Amino acid sequence: MNRIDQKFKELRKKRQKAFIAFVTAGDPAxxxxxxxxxxxxRNGVDIVELxxxxxxxLADGATIQASSQRALQNAVNIPRxxxxxxxxxxxxxxxxxxxxxYNPVYHYGExxxxxxxxxxxxxxxxxxxxxxxxxxxxxxxSKRNDMATIFFLAPTSTRQRVRRIVKQSTGFIYYVxxxxxxxxxxxFDRSNAAKIRSFREFTTKPIxxxxxxxxxxxxxxxxxxxxxxxxxxxxxxxxxxxxxxRDCVTNVSGFVRxxxxxxxxxx
Amino acid sequence: MExxxxxxxxxxxxxxxxxxxxxxxxxxxxxLEDLEKxxxxxxxxxxxxxxxxxxxTEYAGRPTSLYLAERLSAHxxxxxxxxxxxxxxxxxxxxxxxxxxxxxxxRKMGKTRIIAETGAGQHGVATATAAALMGLECVVYxxxxxxxxxxxxxxxMRLLGAQVVPVTSGSQTLKDAMNEAIRDWVTNVRHTFYxxxxxxxxxxxxxxxxxxxxxxxxxxxxxFRTKERRLPDYxxxxxxxxxxxxxxxxxxxxxxxxxMIGVEAAGRGLQTHQHAAPLAKGDIGVLHGSxxxxxxxxxxxxxxAHSIAAGLDYPGVGPEHAYYKKTGRVEYVSVTDKAAxxxxxxxxxxxxxxxxxxxxxxxxxxxxLARRVRRTSTVIVCxxxxxxxxxxxxxxxL
Numbered sequence: 001m002n003r004i005d006q007k008f009k010e011l012r013k014k015r016q017k018a019f020i021a022f023v024t025a026g027d028p029a030x031x032x033x034x035x036x037x038x039x040x041x042r043n044g045v046d047i048v049e050l051x052x053x054x055x056x057x058l059a060d061g062a063t064i065q066a067s068s069q070r071a072l073q074n075a076v077n078i079p080r081x082x083x084x085x086x087x088x089x090x091x092x093x094x095x096x097x098x099x100x101x102y103n104p105v106y107h108y109g110e111x112x113x114x115x116x117x118x119x120x121x122x123x124x125x126x127x128x129x130x131x132x133x134x135x136x137x138x139x140x141x142s143k144r145n146d147m148a149t150i151f152f153l154a155p156t157s158t159r160q161r162v163r164r165i166v167k168q169s170t171g172f173i174y175y176v177x178x179x180x181x182x183x184x185x186x187x188f189d190r191s192n193a194a195k196i197r198s199f200r201e202f203t204t205k206p207i208x209x210x211x212x213x214x215x216x217x218x219x220x221x222x223x224x225x226x227x228x229x230x231x232x233x234x235x236x237x238x239x240x241x242x243x244x245x246r247d248c249v250t251n252v253s254g255f256v257r258x259x260x261x262x263x264x265x266x267x
Numbered sequence: 268m269e270x271x272x273x274x275x276x277x278x279x280x281x282x283x284x285x286x287x288x289x290x291x292x293x294x295x296x297x298x299l300e301d302l303e304k305x306x307x308x309x310x311x312x313x314x315x316x317x318x319x320x321x322x323x324t325e326y327a328g329r330p331t332s333l334y335l336a337e338r339l340s341a342h343x344x345x346x347x348x349x350x351x352x353x354x355x356x357x358x359x360x361x362x363x364x365x366x367x368x369x370x371x372x373x374r375k376m377g378k379t380r381i382i383a384e385t386g387a388g389q390h391g392v393a394t395a396t397a398a399a400l401m402g403l404e405c406v407v408y409x410x411x412x413x414x415x416x417x418x419x420x421x422x423x424m425r426l427l428g429a430q431v432v433p434v435t436s437g438s439q440t441l442k443d444a445m446n447e448a449i450r451d452w453v454t455n456v457r458h459t460f461y462x463x464x465x466x467x468x469x470x471x472x473x474x475x476x477x478x479x480x481x482x483x484x485x486x487x488x489x490x491f492r493t494k495e496r497r498l499p500d501y502x503x504x505x506x507x508x509x510x511x512x513x514x515x516x517x518x519x520x521x522x523x524x525x526x527m528i529g530v531e532a533a534g535r536g537l538q539t540h541q542h543a544a545p546l547a548k549g550d551i552g553v554l555h556g557s558x559x560x561x562x563x564x565x566x567x568x569x570x571x572a573h574s575i576a577a578g579l580d581y582p583g584v585g586p587e588h589a590y591y592k593k594t595g596r597v598e599y600v601s602v603t604d605k606a607a608x609x610x611x612x613x614x615x616x617x618x619x620x621x622x623x624x625x626x627x628x629x630x631x632x633x634x635x636l637a638r639r640v641r642r643t644s645t646v647i648v649c650x651x652x653x654x655x656x657x658x659x660x661x662x663x664x665l
Binding site: 054055056057058059061062065069072077078101102103104105106107108128129130131133134151152153154155156157158161165176179180181 | 280288289290291292293294295296297298300436437442443446449450453454455456457550551552553554555556558561563566567568569
């Protein structure tokens, strides 16, 4: 069984929600990325979303754009990132999904990408500019390799699209909590609760919420209505502010722990 | 009939063979489906067509003339050159054909806010113009470097009531302006219409822009037949994203004996990596919503393009061009910065027409074509824009 499916099965049994942390691979360095992931596991993170940087990340706000640029300046690429995943796998079984854009994957070769990622210990693929309509190849190769294909739902998705996307999505469904790009925002839109409830009509798969979620209060609000919460920019920002410091991993992990706790504490 | 066959492209998913499609975040997908429906119904809507024709004629100044460039032809010896004078249109380039069409679609969809990306500023000016005409709010994204290069157009856009937003991410040129426009679009999709300036972007943009620009070729074909009682041997146009070229080519695609040539920007030379020729040197890839040819690194990262012409300074190209390159229907060649500048001088001195730097690439290729042809041949060049905007760059180069 895929580690992501396994994780949600465990969490459901415990009636818990998943805390999903995003980091850009290679920002500030792959060695730090590796340490961060291992430390995250000890600090309440259930699933790691590992960002494979792209030169033109059009679904991302300023924080992750800048982070991607820094990673690219460090000459990070798919083979080096997969090698980092392999190293993580020697010590940890935390579920890992790669989040990237379609061009690097297409250029690498869809089949080779899925196979190499699987072999390195990756459990899922998230590509924000690849809707299911264009993902026939990725879906086919992923099915063969027990790789989760995580697709997005948005506040603007029509019922017809929701029906199709929940069917194609495996591992979990990524719900974008706002119309916009990634990045910290104030508050958490209340209308998301009704939206997510409306998706349940079509699926029993886990639905996780991301985009604009950056504080413990927002995490808590999102966890009430979803099966998991994804935090990206806020963590990336912490990493950047601590880059080069001796206690970078400790500091960032402390922040991640407060987010994870906000989600696990039951009222 | 051959024309009918080509009219069936793209297929219902927006694919031209393996190219095209919709590679955008889910947030935009429902809107694109909606746009596709609206556009499909408007394409055959008599009232819409009348309205569009009205603005093209009364406001933009269509039809443009098909001018026989006699002194240029005499200079080239083996070519009889006709210039399709899109430079005579309101705002000074073919871009207005498309922005008038799209702004009418936006109005039909009830959108109140217009956004656009621009490189040379021609599309930005044409968009700001169309938005002012319809009384719609307008925001134009422009790379900070291009704002420097094309200051005059920035002032024009502001005067037209548009907000010009400098883009400081990445290479600070057209590619990054388009990233930023897409981010705005994802955020404000409910009330905002994105007027894309070329036959690029996700489906249905490549086909929609092509259809709005196809008036260039339809007119030229009719005008040429009246003058010469036959069809031209060659069509020639510059290709950045490729909208003026596609606009000229489209009506002739089924005319097997009409040879078509698209001219990309070779910048400082194809061997230097400082060019904007994804058809000559790129790979198949995905950028800004569609699969086409792109300039990229060995890791699939998009490379920064270079051209003296800001409007060609883009690492991608419209998917239909990638398709015609693959099928061989259109031949794609390239011309360096230096040769383009020589082309600009040639047309200025021989005909009293200062072309845009983009257009100068097509002019420059005429000299090579003149040496290639075995007998005297006729050619229509799309004179896509006028060169006033480029005087700053030209002065620096000469």
